[in-house]
């Protein structure tokens with residue numbers, strides 16, 4: 483009940499308030515995000531929402547800076 487899932491991936495517990503405007507995903511403003519989604523760009527967020535990807539996968543694939 484007091485554990486809210488991330489609005490983007492629905493996989494991890496929401497930790498941070500974020501602002502996303504990704505119309506194709508239905509994200510238009512304030513979202514509660516996990517620490518993984520929070521650091522990702524809009525393109526990655528789009529893929530997570532539409533393909534059900536785990537945001538951690540983006541970190542494994544791209545160990546460099548994600549911006």
Ligand SMILES: [Zn+2]
Pocket residue numbers: 488489490491492493494515516517518519520537
């Ligand atoms: Zn997330």
